[in-house]
Amino acid sequence: MAAAAKLALSHSITKSPSLCSFSKFTADSRGFSVRANACLDAVKQPMSTDLVSLEYADLNLPPAEVGHVRIRQHVNPLSSSFSAPAPVPDWKEVFRDPTLPLMVDIGCGSGRFLVWLAKRNPDSGNYLGLEIRKKLVKRAESWVKDLALTNAHFIFANAAVSFRHLVVSYPGPLTLVSILCPDPHFKKRHHKRRVVQQPLVASILDSLVPGGKVFLQSDVLDVALDMRNQFDAESIMMQHIDEVDSSLPCDSDGWLLSNPMGIRTEREIHAESEGGTIYRRLYQKRTTSLLQLRN
Ligand SMILES: C[S@@+](CC[C@H](N)C(=O)[O-])C[C@H]1O[C@@H](n2cnc3c(N)ncnc32)[C@H](O)[C@@H]1O
Numbered sequence: 582m583a584a585a586a587k588l589a590l591s592h593s594i595t596k597s598p599s600l601c602s603f604s605k606f607t608a609d610s611r612g613f614s615v616r617a618n619a620c621l622d623a624v625k626q627p628m629s630t631d632l633v634s635l636e637y638a639d640l641n642l643p644p645a646e647v648g649h650v651r652i653r654q655h656v657n658p659l660s661s662s663f664s665a666p667a668p669v670p671d672w673k674e675v676f677r678d679p680t681l682p683l684m685v686d687i688g689c690g691s692g693r694f695l696v697w698l699a700k701r702n703p704d705s706g707n708y709l710g711l712e713i714r715k716k717l718v719k720r721a722e723s724w725v726k727d728l729a730l731t732n733a734h735f736i737f738a739n740a741a742v743s744f745r746h747l748v749v750s751y752p753g754p755l756t757l758v759s760i761l762c763p764d765p766h767f768k769k770r771h772h773k774r775r776v777v778q779q780p781l782v783a784s785i786l787d788s789l790v791p792g793g794k795v796f797l798q799s800d801v802l803d804v805a806l807d808m809r810n811q812f813d814a815e816s817i818m819m820q821h822i823d824e825v826d827s828s829l830p831c832d833s834d835g836w837l838l839s840n841p842m843g844i845r846t847e848r849e850i851h852a853e854s855e856g857g858t859i860y861r862r863l864y865q866k867r868t869t870s871l872l873q874l875r876n
Contacts, residue, residue, distance in 0.1 A: 629854040633847050637693050640700065642724055655764050656713055658739050658774055663713060667738035669750045676707045677731035682756040685709045685748060687740040688763050688776055692721030692733075694846045699725075699733035701843075707753070710735040711744065740776055745784040754790040760808065762848035762859075765801045777808045786818050791868040795819070796842070798861040800852035805836075805860035812864050817871045822863040829863065837861040 656663065672679035682705070686695050689710030699708040712718050712735060721735040736747065748755050766774040777797075785795060795812060799805040812819055822829045822837070830838050840849070841863060849859055 629851045632850050632854055633693070636845060636850055637697060640693065640697055640724075640728070642693075642727070655766070658713055658741055658776065663739040664742060666746060667711075667736050667743040669747060670734065670736070672750070672752055675734040679707065679751065680753040681732065682706045682754050683709060683748070683751050684757040684759070685711060685744070685755065687711050687744065687758065687760045687781075688713070689717075689721070689735065691717055691847055692724065692735050694761070694842075694844060695735075696721065696724050696728065696730065696733055697844050698842070699730050700728060703730075703732055706732065706756070708733045709747075709751075711738045711740045711747070713737070713739050741778065741781055744781060745788065748784075748788045754793070755788045756790055756793045757796065758785050758789065758794075759796040759842075761796070761798050761846045762800055762852070763804065763808075765799070765804045767801075767803075772807070775804070775807065777811055779811065782811050782815065786815055786866065789866045791866055793866045794822070795864040795866075796861070797863075798840075798846075798849065798859050800848065800857040800859050802858075802860055805862070809835075809860075809862050812862065815864075817867075819864040819866055822865055825865060835862075837863055 684695075684698070684706055686708070689695055689712045692710045692712070695708045695710045710718070710721060710733075712721070715737045718735045718737040725733045725735070736743070738744075738747065760777060763776045764774070766772060789795070797805070797808045797812065799808065813821075821831075821835070822841075823831045829841060832838055840859070840861065845853070852859060
């Protein structure tokens with residue numbers, strides 16, 4: 582089994598002296614694909630929504646709750662209706678232990694990905710999803726309740742507006758931020774609607790603990806490059822994971838060879854089922870910034 586495919590699911594900081602890393606976890610994203618493929622033998626050409634259900638079968642979500650939620654394809658995060666900061670929750674109310682390491686998934690969509698991680702890692706971390714589409718948040722919260730998860734929470738929020746004040750108020754360390762297949766907003770004049778913009782990058786860098794990680798991916802090369810360029814530009818504070826962890830190699834263009842999370846997101850499943858490529862980067866915040874080293 583490829584070491585890269587086994588990375589760390591739980592984002593809790595390990596006691597590793599050299600590097601704060603995700604703790605190792607045995608789930609294997611290829612394992613999921615293999616399982617899905619086995620099922621595909623029996624069911625010819627399933628819809629990719631069926632593939633999502635297969636991949637997330639462990640969650641055993643109540644059928645009524647898995648039903649279709651009618652939502653608009655894209656929203657404009659620059660619209661005034663999304664400019665209000667999301668209220669800060671009472672963290673003691675939403676997480677059993679609000680001092681645990683926190684993972685934040687920006688633009689979490691349905692939330693299945695985070696719910697799965699939270700269920701797998703009940704004691705080692707808290708999982709917060711930020712999503713701009715209210716109906717998805719409502720449904721994800723109903724799953725949290727149905728599964729009696731005490732380490733997952735979803736907030737209706739425009740991450741561009743609310744990420745910083747939400748994470749600053751969290752009592753524990755922020756150890757992982759993911760931005761997975763963000764809305765592409767293809768037209769050049771709409772690029773400013775993309776979620777990864779300099780102020781958000783700065784907020785993430787400021788809020789992460791040393792050793793904390795940022796996981797990015799997209800099935801749209803232009804979007805992946807846009808995110809990558811912004812984080813590559815922060816090399817004083819961030820380094821790409823292959824510089825510090827040889828078990829997570831990249832291809833010759835610098836994209837991670839495999840998904841390090843042990844589970845694919847819904848968009849990822851859809852894209853791969855259509856033959857698309859997922860472009861991934863995983864950054865780690867330096868424990869000592871290059872500036873400090875120079876002084
Ligand atoms: C293409 S979907 C991907 C969902 C999920 N990450 C996945 O990979 O399956 C992008 C998600 O980001 C959400 N989103 C877009 N802009 C956002 C913003 N500014 N703040 C929070 N969520 C946002 C969208 O509503 C949508 O659910």
